[in-house]
Amino acid sequence: MNVHQKQNIFGVQTNNRIANGDAEPENESSLLKSTRWSYEGIMRCGVQAYLRPCLFQGCGSMSDAVFPMSSVCEAAGEMVFVVDGDHQSRNAAIDLVESFGYPVTGCANAAEFQAKVQLCKSGCVLIDPFLPGIDGLAVLEWMNITGVTLPVIFVSEIQDTSTVVRCMKEGAIDFLQKPFSKILFQRAVNTAIGLSRKRNCLNESRNLVNSLLETLTPTERQVAELISHGYSTKNIASDLGRSENTIKIHRSRVFTKLKVNSAASISNIFNHCNKSL
Template identity: 35%
Template sequence: MTDTPTTVYVVDDDAGMLESTQWLLESVGLHVKPYRDGRQFLDALSANSSGCVILDVRMPGLGGLNVQEELQKRSSNLPIIFVSGHADVPIVVRAFKSGAFDFIEKPFNEQLLLDSVQQALQEHPQTGLPHRGGDNIEALIASLTRRERDVFLPMAQGYTSREIADMLGVSIKTIDLYRSRVMKRLGAERMPDVTGIAIAAGLLHPLDLRGSAV
């Protein structure tokens, strides 16, 4: 039986976290399938499964990044939202380079997680960035004009329009225009997508994100 488009697979070995996440998602009408083990999740997944995955990074046995690798081998189009209480830089970089939809640190803000899930479901099966890596990333960045690229990197770091305008010596209105053009050219509907592209392309280090260390 094919899962509904609003199926959210939650994979977390922490029973309390798994239960609370399931309750949160079901409270807004989403269909949830919880799993305590990465292998159990993969064994239960069918070729035509749809929705998105909330995947814990650190789990006994098959960890989140290993599950991501297996999904790639199966050519799965499920958007992956990683959650982790240990979001060190190499893990975040690897996750984004392999196409992660989002990466959220535990303990997470409930609305932040819900917003990310809703966005992932809206964009499925075309996530907007189905293969964040390799030639596709290069082609996206190559499509930017020189001025758009000047705006792209500060955007990805988290600078505001006013701050970018001050950097480049132009008006805020001009920066807002360029921001919208950058988003359109990259096929990005939200800022984490822009940041993910920059990280995957090796143009931005996660520790360079403004206002927070990953």
């Protein structure tokens, strides 16, 4: 059966199908049990990752334009945080976010937000830079230090140039001045959620790749690293003081455990672990 193929970042031909069959994978478990096939490097949203939900779960007929806003991309525990000391303003923002279909929770101050956000892997933060006590900028600095990577949108009635510049320099993705239109607000929230889902997708993919690498023995890891640097079997044997036949056995095990079918795939697996978004 002929299928349209495209080249992924591993330098091998793939079309979201297992290399030795025509049937599309039904779930992640079946993919993980398959051996020596090539991961689709570019996900539907454009992120370079592997074995993500958009490759299965019946997404084949969906347009790429719906990703990462499709529900299939929603991360477990996704949450939008509205951090505002003004009760009415906070509730109004919560109602708007709920109308967009996202899970949302309100926080009256920084301490309340810090207690809730720690376990959240995806979502975004809508925060007033002029919070009482610990202000919004201090909260963003805390997020950067502690590794909370949710995108931040500052929302305030007060907008002076120096404050906006400081917020953006600290890593905020937007600054909205009240009052704002629903369309502008929704666009900002959608952008933040999309970015967060892409980051989470990359992290989950990296975790999977690391779990595959951890299945290698120390010798297999050495062989894999040398393969990733372009070493031939003969060169690896010489460097490690082993026979070529022994290295061929290790090489075969590496390809099987990492579920790939080319040296370029192994190189890109190591590179993938160092990518960020």
